Amino acid sequence: MNKKPVRRSSKQREAVMCAVEELNDHPTADMIFLKVRQSNPSVSLSTVYRNLGVLVEEGDLIAVKGPGSEVHYDYNVSNHCHIQCRICGKVSDIDFKPVEYVSMLPEQASGFHVDGVSVTFTGKCSQCLKSKKGVINEY
Ligand SMILES: [Zn+2]
Ligand SMILES: [Zn+2]
The missing domain is CATH 1.10.10.10 (Winged helix-like DNA-binding domain superfamily/Winged helix DNA-binding domain)
Incomplete structure (x- = not known):
């Protein structure tokens, strides 16, 4: 069956x-x-x-x-923000207030009915900053 x-x-x-x-x-x-x-x-x-x-x-x-x-x-499917390293591509969670979208009205969102949010910051991770790779990419 x-x-x-x-x-x-x-x-x-x-x-x-x-x-x-x-x-x-x-x-x-x-x-x-x-x-x-x-x-x-x-x-x-x-x-x-x-x-x-x-x-x-x-x-x-x-x-x-x-x-x-x-x-x-x-x-982790809760609403949280990420940061991605521009050099190695590593993604981590970021300690930052999640963007509130539940109360957003269609008038505020070009008529869209908002059902989610995805925020990814960019930067350089500590490992890349320490390595030569990060220094080379600086220029
Ligand atoms: Zn990195
Ligand atoms: Zn995450």
């Missing part, structure tokens, strides 16, 4: 979710893929991408898109 192929994909979804939580600091799909591979050697990158897509759609994960091309994933 309950033997649909859905079962298998939800098991993989769980593995993807676990990997995001274990990696903890806003990992990219590639990082998540490598982590999932450790316990599921047969899993493919496209499976990981597909499951990440479903998890984002269902609100279990947030996709953080900064100025770079890579998407980072966050299991």
Whole structure:
């Protein structure tokens, strides 16, 4: 009765979710893929991408898109701000008051009905500032 192929994909979804939580600091799909591979050697990158897509759609994960091309994933789905390093692309949470959007009226938002907010600051992380890489990129 309950033997649909859905079962298998939800098991993989769980593995993807676990990997995001274990990696903890806003990992990219590639990082998540490598982590999932450790316990599921047969899993493919496209499976990981597909499951990440479903998890984002269902609100279990947030996709953080900064100025770079890579998407980072966050299991903390509460309203919070991020900062991304311009040099290495690392994403971290930032201790900054989240932008209040729940009370925003369509008149304030070009007629849009606002249902979310995504704020990503940019800067240089402490590691890049310390390394030569950061200095070179300064000029
Ligand atoms: Zn950096
Ligand atoms: Zn975050």
